[in-house]
Amino acid sequence: MSVSRLNKLVFLVLLIVLFHSSYAQPWKESLEEWIPKEMERSFQGIFYNIDPPGGIPGSVTAADSHYQPDYYYNWIRDAAITMDVVVTLYERATEPAQVKKLEDILKSYVHYNYIIQRTPNPTGNLTTGGLGAAHYLLNGSAFTGPWCSVENDGPALRAVAVMRFAKEYLRRHGDLSYVKKWIFNNETHPPTTVTRADLDYIAKVWPDPCCGPWETFFVVHFWDQLLVRKALLQGSKFAEMLGYMDASSYYLKQAKELTSNMSKFISHVHGVVLESIDAPRDTIHETFMDTSTILAVLYGYNDDGFYAPENPYVMNTANLLRLIYKDLFPVNRRRTTDEGVLFGRFPNDNYDGIATGNGVKGNPWFLCTLGMARYYFELAKRFSEYATLNISSRWMLPLLEHLQTSYFKLNPSMPSTFHVGETLQKPQLCQIAQALLTEADKILYSVYRHVPDSGMLTEEINRYTGFEQGAKNLTWSYDSFVTAVWSRNYSFNTFRTNCVLV
Incomplete structure (x- = not known):
């Protein structure tokens, strides 16, 4: 074959790749038609990864992936996030058989974690820091290989999920003796229950550095701090409910100290929430901008106004992440007007799902992109609920102005500009909420375009x-x-209930 013909063939192949990458998923159906199918596929994926082959009951594999990369382990963080979904299903279940099945899964999860909490690992044992281990083998054995493995988010997320389960279990007339035997009691030397061990651990170690959600830097992370705060506050109320007032007071005291320490994550110069303030300023994480700050709000907000979705710094962080990623990834630069932005972990990510290191470029992640969609849905719900809202900070303006430019610039009921100190009225709030719902749906559209017909999510x-x-x-x-879809449903229902557009 001649060089010219070879070059033409290479060019043709590149054109085909570019064409298919721009239209990775043919739009055979609308978003509304696709969502229920992908929900079904997602539940299949979740429950397949609970009690997976080779695992003991209660284990959850991070992924059905054994090689490049090998994620066939029980990550404490990922498993807790999964079980939080199962708890929601348990709370909503009405059929006795379904209630029993979900309850059995959750009890197995509690028992599996009771076992691994007492399994010595390279970070320690039950009373010497072992609860900070990132992951375990699915059979309950310790992972002994090299890893950034002091992770305080796992115990915090696990505590929240298990407390939610316990409260719903008791509401359904479950046995209090089960809760006190396996979940929380007053025995502390050593703790004999799963959630008591977790809460005592995070109450002690919250000021210390750890590896964070991406397991890249050993520093103090915003993500961990907000998750631990939520767990301690909810743990205080949970201990009080069970009559353990000393524990309740201790957790509340630690939560208050942590809260007073979290203003350091705000950059008043740039108007954003920083992922950390003491990470090395190198080429990997030089901006301190990270999607995990938005994920922290989703998983760590405690419904008390502290770092709420409408916090000006949170809003501006979300908007700045959009501005960064819309041009950073070539796949985003080819998106249609119907598509939103695909988001990665942080701008200079050097892990591509297989390899890591110098010269490796990171990718968009499904969980980051879906997390951003969920954030916009949550923000839309809150704007729908307000009767009025004051623009209290200039850092609210960039996101509001983006929505104005993109979605309602021709609407005569909306102001041409927003101003600090201005009080938004109900019609304006509803217009903003509608724009946020559209923005979130566009992000879901982008996800749809890149999911294969099988519905598998990598x-x-x-x-x-x-x-x-x-x-x-x-x-x-x-x-x-x-x-994200649950938030979508709730947000659209809230919008329909509270907003009559003019």
Whole structure:
């Protein structure tokens, strides 16, 4: 074959790749038609990864992936996020058989975690820091390989999920003696229950550095701090409910100290929430901008106004992440007007789902992208609920102005500009809420375009081709799709109830 013919063939192949990457998923159906099908596929993925082959009851694999990468382990964080989804299903269940099945899954999860909490690992044992281990083998054995493995988000997320289960279990007339035997009692030397161990651990170690959600930097992370705060506050109320007042007071005291320490994550110069303030300023994480700050709000907000979705710094962080990623990934630069932005972990990510290191470029992640969609749905719900809202900070303006430019610039009922100190009235809030719902749906559209017909969700989307990449059947990706759609349903219902557009 001549060089010219070879060059033409290469060019043709590149054109085909570019064409298919721009239209990775043919739009054979509308978003409304696709969502229920992908919900069903996501639940299949979640429950397949609970009690997986080779695992003991209660274990949850992070992904059905054994090689490049090997994620066939029980990550404490990922498993807790998954079980939080199961608890929601348990709360909503009405059929006795379904209630029993979900209850058995959750009890097995509690028992599995009781076992691994007492399994010595490279970070320690039950009383010497072992609860900070990132992950375990599915059979309950310790992972002994090299890893960034002091992770305080796992115990916090696990505590929240198990407390939710316990409260619903008791509401359904479950046995209090079960809760005190397995979940929480007053025995502390050593703790003999799962959630008591978790809460005592995070109450002690919250000021310390750890590896964070991406397991890249050993520093103090916003993500961990907000999750631990929520767990301690809810743990205080849970201990009080069970009559353990000393524990309740201790957790509340630690939560208040943590709360007073969290203003340091605000950059008043740039108007954003920083992922951390003490990470090394190198080429990997030089901006301190990270999608995990928005995920922290989703998983760690405690419904008390502290770092709420409408917090000006949170709003501006979300908007700045959109501005960063819309041009960073080539696949985003080819998106249609119907598509939203695909989001990665942080701008200079050097892990692509298979390899990591110098010269490796990160990709969009499903869980990050779906998390951003969920954030916009949550923000839309809150704007729908307000009767009025004051623009209290200039850092609210960039996102509001983006929505104005993109969605309602021709609407005569909306102001041409927004101003600090201005009080938004109900019609304006409803217009903003509608724009946020549209923005979130566009992000879901982008996800749809990059999911194959099988509905399988991996960890990542290739930044160039738009095809799936990395660990297949990632449990957290399925969790993220389910929770994003739940937020979507709730937000649209809230909008319809509270907003009559003029």
